[in-house]
Structure formats: structure tokens, C-alpha cells
Amino acid sequence: MPELTYRDALRKALADSMAENPDIILIGEEVGRYGGAYGVTKDLIKEFGPERVIDTPISEPSIVGAAVGAAMTGLRPVAELMYVDFLGMTMDQLANQAAKIRYMFGGQIGVPMVLRTQGGTGRSAGAQHSQSLEAYVMHTPGLRLAMPATVADAYHLLRQALTSPDPVVFIEHKALYTMKEDVDLDAPVPPWGKAAVRRHGKDLVIVTYSRQLHYVMEAAKTLAAKGIEATVIDLRTLNPLDFDTIREHVERVGRAMVVSEGAMTAGVAAELAARISEECFDFLEEPVIRVAGEDIPISVSTGLETGSVPGPQLIAETAGRMLA
Amino acid sequence: MPELTYRDALRKALADSMAENPDIILIGEEVGRYGGAYGVTKDLIKEFGPERVIDTPISEPSIVGAAVGAAMTGLRPVAELMYVDFLGMTMDQLANQAAKIRYMFGGQIGVPMVLRTQGGTGRSAGAQHSQSLEAYVMHTPGLRLAMPATVADAYHLLRQALTSPDPVVFIEHKALYTMKEDVDLDAPVPPWGKAAVRRHGKDLVIVTYSRQLHYVMEAAKTLAAKGIEATVIDLRTLNPLDFDTIREHVERVGRAMVVSEGAMTAGVAAELAARISEECFDFLEEPVIRVAGEDIPISVSTGLETGSVPGPQLIAETAGRMLA
């Protein structure tokens, strides 16, 4: 089994899909010659040429808007937003156009585009380059949302996104690019929209996604050492949301925690907690506990940055108290 | 007691505050000569002149950005976004600038601006002019969020917003502008950040805000006729969120429903439901039930438009089933 980084897996997903489907183009800032700010698209321009790997001016609204128009006219564009923090300038094209076109136009046409971007803390990049903004996307009807936590998912989810008939926002985590895993890319993979149960345990269900999966797994180990066994669910996609898997395990176990790096209030953790509480109420022995990002901007200072999002210790500690 | 419309109350709040504070300016599309797309700023340009009531080109990002710069240099701008649906083009200036400036700059300066806008369904204005996007704002640390449901609150909350040291997003509801109430504007008002209990009942707590308050009150009447007495909480501001009032009543009553016009998934209703479930778990006899907007774009067709958001009937019916 080859050892791959998350970055390499993403790159390979793009390369493999582009080789198969000549209508896939990449469009974004520095995706070509530079190879992507985080190196994901390295040398793809050499392989596929500048007509398919398109370096753009710094014009996020029009990059996304151009992808919308390209998708409506027969291409399958992958637009790249260098940081998810720039969503704020593209939300009109994303939420008012890409997300609504199929519906507004009565089903005449879809917008099969992928918006690749990356978010999260971990590089003390400051308040405008460290956010986790997936909640904006999850709240917007018409958008799909994938957030891979593992190297294999970086590959497979991106491959699957590239066959979606609907717009997919694909959010990578900046702290995961150099993560390595041994992966067999030919092994069977869960279908699009299916969560992965990363660990089975009888005491507590922890639902999470993206980088927090790794913190949760680390916490689960600490907990196991204390005799607490957690089931860990990695959502993989937030839309579609595989609530059936969540329900199954929460009903079995009776205790749930949700973990998200995004700001707590009105975030993804709120949705997950609300839904579990609503649908699994009779099975819950305790409230669903949210462990999420603080409701504050993120500092450049490493200490404050780390302190403002969940980490393995907070997760383990909280789980421990839930079971106490 | 004079009879006022919601629109008049808003206008009066602007006029009264502008008369008191010469640093207040209005800036936005059609706020001057036209008097505002919904008439809220009618004739203010005559009263305060074109240097304080500034008609702009159609440039939402720069309108909000200009307000940020004005607020940082000693003015107290009220920027108007004609529809909350245009938030998507201004979120960078709002969320990356206005919301974060005080924090990023270590508390040197605040951004005392108000972003007035309006949202919601009710005028078959279609998918791009009918949304309820308050969740984007509520999820963004650093922003205050007010959503008046009554004529009195239209006046008082706007007056209060105009003294806030921090950026306030002030979302009116397009279907309420012509609503009339007899109001004594000199009567004491709740302080900024305090919810109003609009109705007291022992069977169920319904938490809501903005136009849905009226639907909830209507439903509460229907329920009362059947012997079910609801406590109705109107949040007034979503940030600050007066959770103490919610907690007090939910713990007393043991049953809660949250009602929001915004799309359900990862919306305001999710935050409220998650938080009530988390903090009042031991007092709940049933799950907190969310009645919220459908996770779909809004149609121009009146039937589909009305069907896509909660109405009095759905609220009453759901409450009835909760108590059954």
C-alpha cells in the first residue's frame, strides 16, 4: 500500500478525474504555474495544459461566477478558493446563483461544479485565514458539502464530488495537507453521502468531521485507557448528511457529543446536536454536548489560536465528565 | 397613543437618532431621493441633507466597506442593504472586516455601525429576494443581530442599535412594514439584549423572533381555545441572546418549540434547540421541536412560497401534537 499525503491524494484525485473527463477544468488563483497555495495542483498545468488549468486574477466573485457559467455550458469546473475565509466575497455567486439555479429555472439545468477550498486553524494565519465556515454552506439549500478527514477520503470524496450533478463545496483542512497514511485506493469505499464509523464503543458516540476526527480519535484512545469506549463517526459529507448512521449509534449508546472546529453558535455542531436531540430524545441519557470553536475571531498568536478550537484534551475531558 | 406602522417607527427611530447625534449618516442604494425601497427613509434626505443621507451606486461590498471606514473615523453610519439576500456580496466586509476589526487590532478601535436590511418571504419576490439569512450573521463572532417583530421594537431596537459600540446587523421583515400598532414610545422598554415574554402559559414555551412572532401568537390563540397555554418568547436580539429568559421558562414549563423562518438546517432554530436541549435537558419532557423554513430555495409562486416557511397552522398543529 503506497504511503500518500492528503495533499497528494487530492492531487491524484484531480489528475485521475481530469484524465477520465476532458470537461474538467481547474480555475483559480495560482492553481497553475504556482501549483496551488498549498501545492495541491502542483504540475497539473504541465499535464493538462493552461486551457484546463487556469490561473486567474485575484477575483473570487468572478472565479466562482465563471465556474457557474462554465458548468451550465457543459464543462465541469473545479474552482479553487485559496482560503475558505474568502467565501464572504463569493457567497452571492455560490448561494444566490450556483445553489439556486436548478431550482429557480425549474430543473432545466444543474450546476455541476466543485468549489475546492481549505479552512481551519493550525498555521497561525490570523483571523482572516483560519476560519471554519462550513456552517454557511450547510445552511444554504442547494449546496453539497464534503469535508475529508483522511487521506483516502481526500481522494475518494473528491473523485465522487467530480461526478456530482450538483454544486459541491469541498473544504480541505490546512493542517492536514502533510498528513500521511498508507492507503489502498482500490479498496472499496463508502458511497457518497455515507458516514464512516471510525471506532466502535458502547459508552458514547462522538460525531465529527475534518481535522477534528483526529483529535477525537486521540481523545478516544485516552478514554479507552480509562475504560471508556467511544464510537466515533466521521461524517465525511455534511450535505448529504448521513443521519441514519448517527441515529443508529446514538440510539444504541444513549450518549452523544458533537465536535466541530467551527464557531459554536449557529454552527454545524448546533445542527447536529439539535437533530440528535430531536430525533433520538427517548434514547438519550444526557444532553448532547457540543464541543466546538469559541465564538471569537482567531488570533495569530499560537497560544490563543490553539486555545480557540477544540483539542484532544478538551474532548477527552468532556467525554470523561459526561460518563462520570 | 399614536398608531404607527413598523415602517414609520423605523423611520422615526432614524430621524430621532439623527437629530440627536450629528455623526449618524445613512448610506445605501435609494435611501435618499427615493426614500428607501420600502419607504423607511422617506424624506430623511430633506430633513438631514444629502451629506448625511447618501445615495450610492449599486455597490454593496463598498457600501458596507465604506461604512466600516466611516465608523472607524468617527461617524456612526447606518448602511442599508436593500435585501438581506445581498449579504452574499458583502459578507467579506461584514464578517472579515467589521466583525473582526476590534479584535484583530487588539481593542484599539470599534466599528459602531448599523447594517439595516430586510428579509423574509411574503411578497413573492423569488429565490433571491425572500431569504432569511440571519443564521450567517448569528454564526459570525463579533456581530450583533437585532430582528424586531413589533412596531415598538422597530423603534426601540433601532434606537438602541444606534448607540451600540459594536456592529449591529438589523434585519427588518418585509411583510411587517405596513403592520400598525398603537404604541406609546415613551413607555419603558426592555434593555438591549433582553427578550420579551409576549404571552404566559404553563404548557409549552415557544421561542421565536421577527415575523414568526405573529404567527406564533396566532397559533397560541388557537391553542388556547383548545385549552393549551403557551408561553411565547420574542428574542428581539439574537446577539446578544437572552438565554436566561429562555432557560427560566423552559425549566418551568418543560416543553419547548423554536420557530424560525430561516432554512432549518444549521439555522437559528438549530442553535436555539441545541442550546435548550443542552442546558435544560433535565427539565425537558419532550425533545425541543424545530419549526423552521424548508431547506429549499423559495419560489416566486405564492403557494410554494407560503408553503416553504412556517405558518400559524403548522405551528398550532405541531404544538397540539407535542401536548397530545
Next chain:
Amino acid sequence: MSKKSNSDLLGLYRTMRRVRTFEERVGELFVRGQTAGSMLHLSIGEESAAVGITAAMKPQDTFTTHHRGHGIFLARGADPNRMMAEIGGKEAGYCHGKGGSMHIADMSLGHLGANAIVGGGIPAVVGAGLSARHKRNNAVSVAFFGDGATGQGVLYESMNMAALWGLPVVFACINNQYGMGTRIDQATANTNLHERAIAFGLNGESVDGLDVEEVAEAARRVVDGARAGKPGFLAVSCYRFYGHARKDKSPYRDAGEEETGRQRDPVAFTRARLIERGLTPEADLDTLDAEIGAEMDATIDFTIAQKEPPLASMFRDVFDPEEPEPEPVRTRLNRVLATE
């Protein structure tokens, strides 16, 4: 400038008249309370832009429009019944009544969609231009928008991209002098809008919209230029005869100005020219106008007779039809409340 042939002029006239009459009927539908929504933006006075520019387009070409886009699409060949039905929010409409006046689209005629976001449809043509380049299908994509959209930064971003990549793209600005209540000179210091396009490296022209032949000529230059790899910008100056939307009485402009403005009527101008040049007898034009009147009258009856979209269609087409529909709130509530 080589004037187009006479039969062309009659054709241009016919299309302009159809647009004019259609818009008048939309106004009637509104008065009869049969339109979906209060937001109706009529393009009366702007017919030469719609007709002159679409005349320069080829079948493979695509376009986006704005909130005042009925005329453009009709000029492109739309079925007025399906248009009117959409404006009425009926199932028989182009978008099954979900879109309405501001969200009409039709892939078969290359209409990538009207837009209720000022400037919202502009960048899509850059993408369509990339598609055309990729597929080598010789298609031009035209973004139609109003003068007000020149306030939106996305226009400049898109023009810059189009010029940089030499895309077959045209930016068509219908300068009706107003964005709602704001006159163009209250929205910008330099009203020679095409100069901006030139500064970004595009072909840029402004043309008087009174004369549809001149518009068509200018459009041909700009569209052909774009097809050959140099994107263009064309501003057509005209006058918005009526209020911004159906209810707006334009109190912000005085009667004198309106009267003068409405004299700049491209439909009347072309009609007079046909007569003056001895090309079409007035009686024939009367007959033509009457025929068009009858055709457009029928769109009202058609629309009123149509059904609203069924409630069940509400959850359709959020995603691809092969995908599950979003779960309705009621379904969830039934499930949640049943388990207790």
C-alpha cells in the same frame, strides 16, 4: 456605416413591436392581479437594445440577462405564452412557475438565465466563454445588464478576465439612464461607460438606442470581434419609459424629462422610418401591430387558464432528480412526534 437591408428593418421592427406589446400585456396581467409577485420590470423604451443585439447573435450563442430581461429573451425567440405563464407563476411557464419574471431561463435558446441580483449574471458569461474555447464551438456569450450594474465590481473583474483570456464574450449594458431612482450621473462621475471597458483592454462602444439599425450594426462589430477573440462592451443608451417596477411612479424625475425621454421611442422611430423610406405602407404596419396585439392578448388568456405549480413540486429540483429530495419539515415532524 452600411445600413442593413430593408427586409431586415421590417424584421427588427416586428420584433421590437412584439417586445413592446408583450411588456404592455405584462402590465395588464399585473393590473389584473395575475402576476406572481410585485416585482415586474418592463423594458419599454429599451427594445432596440434587446432586438439589435440579439440580431447580432448566432444560434449557438448564449446569454444571461437581468431583472428587466423579458424583451431580450423574446427577441431571442422565446415563446410568449411560456414567458407570460412564468411571469404569472404558472406551471406552464419556462421554469414551472418557480422563477417568475426575474428568473426566466431556457437552455434550448442559450438563455442561461435572468437574475434578480444586479450584476449577478455577468461572470457566468466568462465561464461560457471558457466553455466555448474548450469546445471550439464558435459560440459567443453575452451578458445583458443595466447601467446600474456598472456599480458592481464583479463587472470589472469579469471584463478583466475576458480581456486577459481573449474570450468570446460581450458585455451589453442597457443604459436606460436610471437604476431605480438614481440617474446615471448620480451613480458615476464618468458616464461614458465604454471607456472603462477600453481601459481593461476590451473593444468598447456606446451607441444611441433610438435607431435600432445603428444598435444592430454596433452589436455586430462587437459580437463579431468577440467571436474573433477580442471581447467587447456595448452600451446602448435609451430611456426607461416607466417606473422602475410596475408600482413605481418615478416621483424622482419630472414630467418634462419623462416626456422628452419617451420621445426617444425606438419603436415609433423605426415605424416612422419604414413609412418614410416607403418600405412598408402604414396600413400594413397597422395590420402587423394588430396581429401582434392579438398574439400577445392570447398570452394573458393562456396564462390565466394555467395551473399553479402543485405543492409537491416544492421539493423538486433542489438537487438532481436522481437524488433524494430534501426532507419536508412536516415529514420530519411526523417522524419525531410519532416516536413519542
Next chain:
Amino acid sequence: MSKKSNSDLLGLYRTMRRVRTFEERVGELFVRGQTAGSMLHLSIGEESAAVGITAAMKPQDTFTTHHRGHGIFLARGADPNRMMAEIGGKEAGYCHGKGGSMHIADMSLGHLGANAIVGGGIPAVVGAGLSARHKRNNAVSVAFFGDGATGQGVLYESMNMAALWGLPVVFACINNQYGMGTRIDQATANTNLHERAIAFGLNGESVDGLDVEEVAEAARRVVDGARAGKPGFLAVSCYRFYGHARKDKSPYRDAGEEETGRQRDPVAFTRARLIERGLTPEADLDTLDAEIGAEMDATIDFTIAQKEPPLASMFRDVFDPEEPEPEPVRTRLNRVLATE
């Protein structure tokens, strides 16, 4: 063009040298692992823009900068210790270590803030211009940004507003030829950037950044023009000597180009001119440079000696200090988990 007096030239040189040396020390701090974050953008090669333009500004003027803004703020009079401490993420920094290199601000010097969003700080100067008009305080507000920001639509919106309202505002574009790996001609078809400003009705100029005297002269024209009610745009062309950020080795440009580019060194050019004109003996310049070196060395020691901001400061300054701080997750969890 009236050249500035000789003592001015030495002053300009001194400030440019201070910027250059400061940036070199930032690089050192980075190498020593003492900067907060991996994102450090040095303005080496761009000193004449920072120094020439700030020289044209008055004490009451305000400005915003971009991610490569150290030099501008230093030229404006920043305390290098507090700047370096901020870059190091230390409590003693201008923003108490919360902002870092890309988010330095200082109200006392009119610095409305650096920005990590390309173009993000541009519209603020329109608001500052409105404030100046309102308060009649004769202040100009200058937005500094890179050539890459000319891709952002918000620039054109803001220029349009400034021109429309005749605001005392200047748009200062530091054209270092690159936005990350993208050369300016790979980002736009017309690299004469000032032409766009002119098309919107502003004063627009481009100037060669090699000669700081010319930059200062051009800046004076543009800033004075803005103060008198005609907003302006000034593009200063220079060369980004090093990579985009500290780690970038610029593989996308060849060595020859870099060598030529680095020959366009405004600091060396001015130094040579001072000697050549016989204004300052080389030995004096050596002394000056050494003094500056020592001053800037001290900023490193200062920074390393400073404390990180305390964890408790994390919840401070989200809102006004009179308002309650956001509740920490741990506090909520304590409450929730205690009640069980």
C-alpha cells in the same frame, strides 16, 4: 518637475533604509522561529512607494494597507519595536499579539489597518473620506494595495464612489509586478493600471518606483488633488525582490529576471544619488546605515523578550470592553455538565 531639497532626500533615504533593514530583521526573526505564523510578506524593493507616498501625507491623514504593509507603516512613523513585537505575536505589539504581520493598525498614526484580504481595506477609505467631508478636517485617506488587488471588483466600486462624491481619497497601488506567482501581464490585458482610474473620473498616474523623489512628487500631486476634492490613483512600479511570502523561492520566475529586477533598487539608487550629488559623504551613510542596523537589531531582542498574550485575553475585545465577553466553551461545559 521641481526636485525636493537635499535634506529631504537624505530624509527619504533614511526612512527607506529603515524600512529595508526592518524587513531584513523580520526575515531573521522568521528564521529564528519567532514570528507568529508562516505568513510574512516583506516589502523589500518597494521602499520608495511606502516612503514617497507617506511623505506626501499630513498628520491628520489616514490610511489602510495590505498584507505587505510593514514598510508603509514604518514610513508613517511606527515604533519598530511594537511592530516587530506584533509580528512576533507578542503582547507588547501594536495589537497585543492578536493581529500579527497582516493585521497591524494604530489609530494614533491614522493607520486604519492592514488586511489579509486582498483589496479588503480599500473601501474603508471611502468611508474615511466621508468622515473627512463630514468633519471638515481636511484629512485625506489613502488605500495602499498591491497590483494583485486590481483584480478585485471592490477597487472599482470604491474608485467610482470616490470620484462621484469628490472625496479626499487616494488609491495607491504598489505594482511589484507579481501577485504571488502571477506576473501582472498574466493578470490583466492592460497593465497601464492608472487608465482605469481615469476612466472612472479620478486623477490617475503611474510612476517608476526606482526614484523616490519622483514618487514623492507624483504622490504630492495626487494627494494634494484629493485634498482639493479630486480623488486620485497612483501606481508605483517596482519589483518584489524576494518570494511572495517568506518561504516562497519564486520558482515561477527565472534568475535573470530576478537579477534585473533587484537592480531596480530604490534604496541603493538613492544612496548612490546622495553620494553622486555630493550631498552626503559615503562614510556618513555608512554610519547612518549602521545606526539603523543597530536600532533594528534591537527590535529582535525586544520582541524575543516579550510575553505572549495571556490566554485570558482570548475573549477580550470581541466586543466593547463594557459588554460581557463571549462565554468560553469550557465555562458552558462546566455549567452543563455540573447540572447533571
